[in-house]
Amino acid sequence: MMVFIVLVIALTSLTLAICNQWDQMVWQKYNVTVHNSTLLMVSDYYEQYAELSKTDRIVVNVIDFIQTWSVFFYSIGGILGASYFFYRNKLKVPLKILEEAMEKIGQNDLDILIDYSSKDEMGNLCKSFDMMRQQLITNHKNMWFMMEEQKRLNAAFAHDLRTPLTVLKGYTDLLCKYVPQGKIDEGKLVSTLSLMANHIERLDHYSNTMKEINSLDDITIQQRPIKLDMLSEKINEMISVLDGKNGITIRQMEQASQDRMMYLDETLMMEVFDNVISNALRYAKSLIDVTLTIDGKNMYFTIYVQDDGKGFSSQDLAMATKPYYTDAGEDKTNHFGIGLYICKLLCEKHRGCITLSNSIKQGAIVAASFYIGAKLENS
Secondary structure, three states: OHHHHHHHHHHHHHHHHHHHHHHHHHHHOOOOOOEOOEOOOHHHHHHHHHOOOHHHHHHHHHHHHHHHHHHHHHHHHHHHHHHHHHHHHHHHHHHHHHHHHHHHHHOOOOOOOOOOOOOOHHHHHHHHHHHHHHHHHHHHHHHHHHHHHHHHHHHHHHHHOHHHHHHHHHHHHHHHHHOOOOOOOHHHHHHHHHHHHHHHHHHHHHHHHHHHOOOHHHOOOOOEEEEHHHHHHHHHHHHHHHOOHHHOEEEEEEOOOOOOEEEEOHHHHHHHHHHHHHHHHHHOOOEEEEEEEEEOOOOEEEEEEEEOOOOOOHHHHHHOOOOOOOOOOOOOOOOOOOHHHHHHHHHHHOOOEEEEEEOOOOOEEEEEEEEOOOOOOOO
16 A cells, blocks of 8 residues: 555656646646646636647647646546455455365365465455364264264163063053953062063153253162162062064073162163063074072172073174164164163263183173172262
8 A cells, every 4th residue: 555655746746747847848838837737827828728729728728737637547547456466465465265165164064174374354255264163063973972872861761761662562462362351360460560661661651761862861860778689579570571572482580689779770771671582582583591699799780681592793792782873684664773772871870891712502691780889880
């Protein structure tokens, strides 16, 4: 801008000087002396002006116009020139960078680099724009994570409803078949209805829990004292309903003292057992063994579920606890591939773990362990 200001002043001065010379040349033909482009007396000017020829009048008027308006036109030209060079040197490059960046962002392509190292206002604008791009990436990742987490929750909810619903269906079929025939006495009927009510209450509790949490990581552990014989009885009730389904026999075996007291989140443990027994039923040929053990030294309660199916492949052993993993030959329309993944998360929440192995004879073994000592710190 300083260059153009100096240029405007120089051009204006030069133009005025040239015009003054031309003006003097015209008036000298009529023996009139002009100083600084004006006559000494205004009245004399008009008298002498009348004596000018038509052509000289036009020349004088043009010279007067140029002298009057040259500074204005040069100023406009200087402004336009300064603006052009300012745009070319200061605005063109960053504006092009921002334009390309906006086009990429409009196409949801955030893998771009907005690099303009100037320390002026446009440099700060490009830096702010790049920070906005990075924030958009973070927001997209968070949104993707939330969608994936919601997908996991929905899959977990649908998956974990299967076994309780199967148990309730088994009780319902039992009652529908034998009550009309009078083969179930009142005591057995009340006991069965009580068991069904317990499973319905468990489903209600589970649905409320899933409604309140935003992710599987939000599940809290609620340890309560329970004896092994009471827990074993509840597991046996579920097994009795599932026993014989699809021609598969389920046996329960305990290898621990029945009166042993444990601190356990029963609901969480049953969810894990539901998932594990469901997987075993899907792959077993004719037999499933359920074994309950307690490691008195390390204070862990473990459920072993062994089937006589094909067992785990090497890929299964490495990937089965990953989310949405399914066997290549498995029907994926009816299986979410999330059961063992949920078991892994829940066991780890209870400071335990889940391990997969193959039996020496045949079939798969899934062991789910839970810490049963003093209450967990995050309970």
